[in-house]
Amino acid sequence: MPAEFLKVQNAGYHRYYVGDFECTTLWDGYIHHGYEGIFPNADPAEMARLQAEHRLPSDHIPMDLNPVVVNTGSHLILIDAGMGRTSTMFGPGMGHLIDNMRAAGIQPDQIDAVLMTHLHPDHSFGLINPDETAAFPNADLYCSEADWAEWTDEVNLKRNDFRKPWTEGTLAAVAPYRGRLRLFHPGDELFPGVTTYSVAGHAAGMCAYIFESKGQKIVFTGDVCHHQIFDLYHPEWFFHMEYDTDPGQGAAAKAAILKKVVAEGIRFHGYHFPYPGLGDIVEAADGTYRFHAQAVNPRL
Numbered sequence: 001m002p003a004e005f006l007k008v009q010n011a012g013y014h015r016y017y018v019g020d021f022e023c024t025t026l027w028d029g030y031i032h033h034g035y036e037g038i039f040p041n042a043d044p045a046e047m048a049r050l051q052a053e054h055r056l057p058s059d060h061i062p063m064d065l066n067p068v069v070v071n072t073g074s075h076l077i078l079i080d081a082g083m084g085r086t087s088t089m090f091g092p093g094m095g096h097l098i099d100n101m102r103a104a105g106i107q108p109d110q111i112d113a114v115l116m117t118h119l120h121p122d123h124s125f126g127l128i129n130p131d132e133t134a135a136f137p138n139a140d141l142y143c144s145e146a147d148w149a150e151w152t153d154e155v156n157l158k159r160n161d162f163r164k165p166w167t168e169g170t171l172a173a174v175a176p177y178r179g180r181l182r183l184f185h186p187g188d189e190l191f192p193g194v195t196t197y198s199v200a201g202h203a204a205g206m207c208a209y210i211f212e213s214k215g216q217k218i219v220f221t222g223d224v225c226h227h228q229i230f231d232l233y234h235p236e237w238f239f240h241m242e243y244d245t246d247p248g249q250g251a252a253a254k255a256a257i258l259k260k261v262v263a264e265g266i267r268f269h270g271y272h273f274p275y276p277g278l279g280d281i282v283e284a285a286d287g288t289y290r291f292h293a294q295a296v297n298p299r300l
Contacts, residue, residue, distance in 0.1 A: 011103035012096060014276040014296050018267065019213025021072050021193070024104050025269075025276035028065035028082030028126065029094030035061065039230060039237040040247075047230070054229050061227060065122055066277040067097055068220060068269065069106055070211055075191055076106070077113045078136065079209055079220045080271060084126030087169055097126050098135060111136040114177075115190070116143045117222025117271070118203035119151035119170045127173040134176035141177035142190060144198075146205025148183055150245065162243070199224040199257055201250025202239060208257060210266065218267040224254050228273045232258070232281070232289040258289050 012027030038061060039047065051058055067080045083094035098108060114136055117123060129135050152174065156167035174181075184190065186198035186207050197208045199221060208221045225231035226239050235255040238247035261268050261281050268291070270277045279293040 012100045012275065013104035014278070015104070015300060016278065016294075017300065018070075018211055018218045019216040021070050021211055021213045023211075023218070024069045024071075024106065025278065026067050026069060026082075026097050026100045026104060027275050028067055028097040028100075028122075030065065031063040031090050031122065031272075032093060033061045033063055034059070037240050037242060038226075039234075039239065040241045042230070042234065042237045046234070050229055050233060056229065062274075063226060063272040064275045064277065065094055065097075066269070066271050066273070066275055067126070069101070069104075069111070072191065072193065072211075072213075075112055076110050077115060077191070077194070078111045078139070079115045080117055080123040080222065081114060081126035081135065081173075083122045084128060084135070084173070085130050086128060086132070086172070087121065087125050089165065089169075090122055094122065095126070108136050109138050111139045113191075114139045114141050115194075115209050115220075116141065116147065117199075117208065117220065118147050118206040119143065119174070120203060120223070121166055121169055123222065123271070124151075124173045125169050128176060132172055132175070137176075139177070140180040140182050141174065142182045142184060144186055144196070144205035144207045145183045146200065147203055147207065148181075148205070150204045197257070197260075199253040201246050201248070201253045202244050204245045206253075216267075217264065218269060219257070219261060220269045220271070221257060222271055224250070224257050225270050226272045228270060228291045228293065232291050235289065262289070 014025045065082050067082050070077045082097040085095040151170045156163040186196045189195050193212045195210045199206050199208045202223045208219050210219045244250045262283050268281045282290050
């Protein structure tokens, strides 16, 4: 007797520890991104070689969205909020953060801090519910001063490019949090064991977060890298001339954070890497890098 096709996947959460910190990656979905405009200073022959060698799709770059909750024992901290359910400007494949958070045993009203790497739509629009109320009603919102200045600037609303809708959505997303806004400068310590590190370029104030417990470290890097192969083999490649605030600065920030994580033995989390985005970076003999993903498994 034929069985009905279920057409559902298991819940998208993955839990792991960094010292005493309990981390839970929560899959918000994915962007189906074409190659147009991506890595504009890349050698096409080299890109094609890497596509073939690593069996990558030839017509698109799948980019997962991997927000993370970290329980430090004192705080329940969310790093980035995903695309949310108020917009499909990047396609219909996102908006699963809240469902996966609840499946992981975490309620949105338990989150007491949201740390934004930057305020681009696929990181910030998930701050609100479809009715524009706060998705995380008890959370303080942490942004770097430079990123806040760039993406809440109402001058952008007079433009005729992508910055207009991006800023419109950002202003709506941050509106419920303005009374609990915490601005900082990269380099500041936000909580015990939680420091900030500038990775500006893709956005003018983009910031990575380094968590340390019992001598173990992990860095949540936002969009300093978008792809687990291309960015590691070629840190000098820009991501996108249109969407990077400063492409050259972004490439330099990428090289700097890769050098840092290798030198200090910091585990790496790539927001847009294949779920759950977690692994280790090693330096190759030619001075480029490789990402060794941590496999998802049921063990803690």
